[in-house]
Amino acid sequence: MLREVLEGLRIESDGLYVDGTFGGGGHSQAILEQLGVNGRVIGCDADAVAVARAKEIFSTESRLQIRHGYFSDICREFAQENLELSGVLLDLGVSSRQLDSDQIGLSYRESMPLDMRFNRESRTESAADIINDYSTEDLATLFRQFGEEPAAWTIAQAISARRVRGRVQTTGDLRQTIEGVIPGRFIIKTLSRVFQALRIAVNDELGELERGLDCFIKQLKVGGRIVVLTYHSLEDRIVKTKFREAERGCECPPGLPECQCGKQRRLRSTPRKPLRPTAEEVRANPRARSAKLRIGEKVAEEGSR
Template identity: 40%
Template structure:
């Protein structure tokens, strides 16, 4: 990784004061930032933590890991920056003799450097390859691979479920017809096809939804969140807190329902005859309504506008 890539990494962190206030650590506590990015949240946590705390960062993006390692090197409490998707990073904690943690943060989604660099392929605003992998070393399938190989039914359900786009089946049909003559590799190609198929009405919203669907699929974002969050809740010490900042309704629903199912509330769909979610009582939800950025924060950092922060605390389980 180039020094230049690290020095150019700019990501304005969201809800920093709120994160520090809600996730303050006990002396000697273990804290893991599962989406460390450029390290801004973890740096603020480090500033507020005792010198005998152990702080870890995790990210699946190589540039983020390199940047966080460089920027957090001066904090003696920052023990390690782990390069891994968070669901597998949790499994690797046992090898590091970590059996309980006292605080955890997930600041979901993509970072500004991922979105802003055309070569990463996350945006429909610029050209670039249809890549969208957060970890180009570990994930093999790109967005172009999905567009070129998934069946029409798979594309329809991906765009409908992960993009919440009503015109999913029309879009999937057009993609399958187009790739017969010209397989996808460039972002401009997909954009031009959607423009031709759908016309100008609501085009920007639809483009955002289709790109969101592809990004979620390429990185298994919702599977990662569900499994990472469940594992982290297991690892929390009594009184330990987990906070999640989400940026769209699919993520927020997983966070809300995972928390609710651990305060003993059933979160099964109402049409199920019996409960299958097996609610347990292990958490206390500290934010019944999510915390959202102030108008001042949104005007200074428009990418904060959809952020929702939820926090829960592990309770003592009596026998």
């Protein structure tokens, strides 16, 4: 959905843009191509490998600055630096390089150490810690809440039983345990949901998104745009809710001579409904199947009436 992302950002040639999820830098590159000499992009990624590669590949691009960390933390730096942003892009989730990386351990196709942290400096708990230390009840809740997994309880019980034989160390150990209780025809979808749930928990992805959206909407200048690409309903629900919150104006009871609550409509969703990839795009890139793109435009200064 590159064209929609770029149109959504409505790029000004001398603007300041944030790519909160830099990855391989494809989106940042496309933004840079539309910027003039005074335009700037700040690319952020929590993954140290993505950051090191970005610094190497884009070493001659003076309009690009790379920052390492979770985007909500980096946005707090922007607030301290009083940066006014022309646009923000969040392309959530993981890159295909990360899915294949045995350093992160996200794949159930190959056996890898069960870790899943994008950033080991700021997250202490790995997926293996969760699988080995959580109670059966807490595991089931996690698979239900973050994976929307119907067999959450069965899987949690199987993991508890497996732990009696020693720690679950690898993605292969976890896969085998799940394969022991889930019929073959459901296995791929189940593994995807369980692995997604663990990745979301380990990286606090939903909390990150909530804090990031609050902060980025504040830091946008009037007329600036925030563009968010999500890949599952839990993420999209958060974006929709945060946009709606920022779209709401005065909430005083009707009949008051003037507003007492001070709430101001700060954002406008444009369009109102999320954009979806075309059938052609999904054929070319099956990962785009569940993508939803939401675009918000800042319509008023923070705290103005």
